[in-house]
Amino acid sequence: MFDRELRRAVAALPSPEGGCIDSERLVAFYTGAIAEAEAEPLREHLAACARCVAAAAEARRFVEAIDGPSARQVPRIAARWRLGWAAAAALVVLAVLFLYRAAAPAPPGEASRWDALAIAKAPYPLPDPDESLLWRSGSGNVAGRFAEGMAAYEAGDFEPAARLLAKAVEESPRDDRARFYLGVTLLLLRRPAEALEPLERAAAASAAGVRLEARWYLALASLQSDRTERARAILQGVAADRQGSRAQEARALLARIGEPSPAPATP
Amino acid sequence: MVLRARERPARDEALGELDRLLRPRLLRFFSGTLLAGEEPEDLVQKTLLAVFRNVERLEDPRRFIGWLFSIARNVRSTAQEDRRRRERVEVPGPAEAEPAAPPAGGEERDREERRLAAIQGAIERLPPRQRQCLLLRLRDDLPYEQIAATLRLSPRTVRNHLAQARETLRRELRAGEEEDACSTGS
Numbered sequence: 136m137f138d139r140e141l142r143r144a145v146a147a148l149p150s151p152e153g154g155c156i157d158s159e160r161l162v163a164f165y166t167g168a169i170a171e172a173e174a175e176p177l178r179e180h181l182a183a184c185a186r187c188v189a190a191a192a193e194a195r196r197f198v199e200a201i202d203g204p205s206a207r208q209v210p211r212i213a214a215r216w217r218l219g220w221a222a223a224a225a226l227v228v229l230a231v232l233f234l235y236r237a238a239a240p241a242p243p244g245e246a247s248r249w250d251a252l253a254i255a256k257a258p259y260p261l262p263d264p265d266e267s268l269l270w271r272s273g274s275g276n277v278a279g280r281f282a283e284g285m286a287a288y289e290a291g292d293f294e295p296a297a298r299l300l301a302k303a304v305e306e307s308p309r310d311d312r313a314r315f316y317l318g319v320t321l322l323l324l325r326r327p328a329e330a331l332e333p334l335e336r337a338a339a340a341s342a343a344g345v346r347l348e349a350r351w352y353l354a355l356a357s358l359q360s361d362r363t364e365r366a367r368a369i370l371q372g373v374a375a376d377r378q379g380s381r382a383q384e385a386r387a388l389l390a391r392i393g394e395p396s397p398a399p400a401t402p
Numbered sequence: 403m404v405l406r407a408r409e410r411p412a413r414d415e416a417l418g419e420l421d422r423l424l425r426p427r428l429l430r431f432f433s434g435t436l437l438a439g440e441e442p443e444d445l446v447q448k449t450l451l452a453v454f455r456n457v458e459r460l461e462d463p464r465r466f467i468g469w470l471f472s473i474a475r476n477v478r479s480t481a482q483e484d485r486r487r488r489e490r491v492e493v494p495g496p497a498e499a500e501p502a503a504p505p506a507g508g509e510e511r512d513r514e515e516r517r518l519a520a521i522q523g524a525i526e527r528l529p530p531r532q533r534q535c536l537l538l539r540l541r542d543d544l545p546y547e548q549i550a551a552t553l554r555l556s557p558r559t560v561r562n563h564l565a566q567a568r569e570t571l572r573r574e575l576r577a578g579e580e581e582d583a584c585s586t587g588s
Contacts, residue, residue: 137572138540140517140518140521141521141525141536141540141571142540142541143518144518144521144522144525145525145536145537145540145541146541147518147522148522148525148537148541157472158468158471158472158475159465159468159469159471159472160468161468161471162467162468162471163468164554165554166467174554175530178530178531178534178553178554179530179534181534181538181552181553182533182534182535182537182538182553183537185541185542188538188542188544188552190475191552192548192552193475194471195551195552196431196434197431197471197474198467200427200428200430200431200434201427201428201431201467201470341550341554341555341556341559342556
């Protein structure tokens with residue numbers, strides 16, 4: 136009875152004001168290319184607009200269909216395109232690279248100019264009132280492993296912390312929190328290339344606290360792995376997020392990175 | 403765009419690679435959303451043609467995937483529209499609409515409207531995340547997993563928000579009813 140009344144009330148709610156979400160923004164929302172501050176109005180609109188919910192389902196199917204193992208071929212294509220096809224086509228490759236994070240890491244032994252960048256430890260636990268229940272996930276040995284890893288992390292013993300956290304992630308692959316701290320630990324151990332994968336995945340976590348902090352550390356790992364453009368794009372998102380605690384730091388780091396280098400001229 | 407002769411082979415090669423990269427993925431997308439009478443290969447071909455024709459006008463690389471989605475959607479809706487047009491020619495007009503239900507009596511209708519407005523007010527006052535989850539559950543009948551995917555949240559979070567939303571609404575509406583009873587009784 137109660138449910139039926141609720142349904143009637145919801146069906147009679149007025150349609151949202153303003154236009155629907157365009158296709159490109161929907162896709163950007165599901166690829167994570169939209170900053171959290173910009174995502175909230177999209178959620179509000181989706182909740183109120185049945186038409187956009189249908190379009191959103193389609194956008195998600197599209198993102199799933201487009202993603203896949205063959206995206207790894209892209210760097211090879213990019214190498215061939217250096218022959219000088221139209222600049223726009225090269226940009227397309229960059230776009231795919233950007234979205235699938237498939238670019239090859241910097242060659243080993245080549246020092247990055249960001250090696251000396253001071254990186255602070257991530258706080259533990261992260262403040263995240265909205266998603267607090269997620270923090271209780273994991274049980275038994277996995278939770279124990281995570282706690283041991285974090286004790287080592289807190290004590291500054293990053294080598295054992297990385298081992299224990301990697302084990303926790305292996306045993307509980309959906310634990311974004313363990314993955315996040317593993318990424319930060321690897322970064323603190325000056326192994327930025329290894330930190331990329333756990334931080335990438337933590338940056339897509341559903342818990343807002345993990346996701347927001349992971350984006351900041353992912354930007355640092357990208358910078359130290361000589362992926363300056365990727366770092367710049369992430370930092371721009373972090374800087375634009377007024378609710379995020381890292382906005383100011385992100386702006387300062389963006390200023391240090393400087394402007395993007397000009398695109399190579401088409402012959 | 404006019405290309406110099408030495409650029410053409412590189413351009414053709416690049417388009418070939420783009421075709422090879424996108425074709426299986428687009429096929430996967432169209433195959434999952436097909437309606438009767440549509441061939442996924444045709445839709446893929448039309449999408450790729452539009453991509454090749456317009457790719458050089460794309461200025462911001464970050465827009466590529468979204469731009470591709472817009473093209474794919476346009477191609478599919480055009481195909482659907484064509485199909486509907488063909489069906490309209492073949493199929494006779496729709497059957498007569500069912501007669502509408504008779505309206506409720508005045509007093510009962512007022513009470514129902516007040517109740518509906520009270521529920522809507524309570525829904526509007528819910529915290530945003532709870533309200534969003536509730537609307538997708540009740541209006542669109544989405545299961546938890548789909549609500550979670552739509553709002554980019556975890557299913558567990560959705561479950562919690564929904565339980566809290568229902569609890570809040572029950573409490574608020576019960577309190578409203580009690581207030582009404584008091585004012586009617588006094």
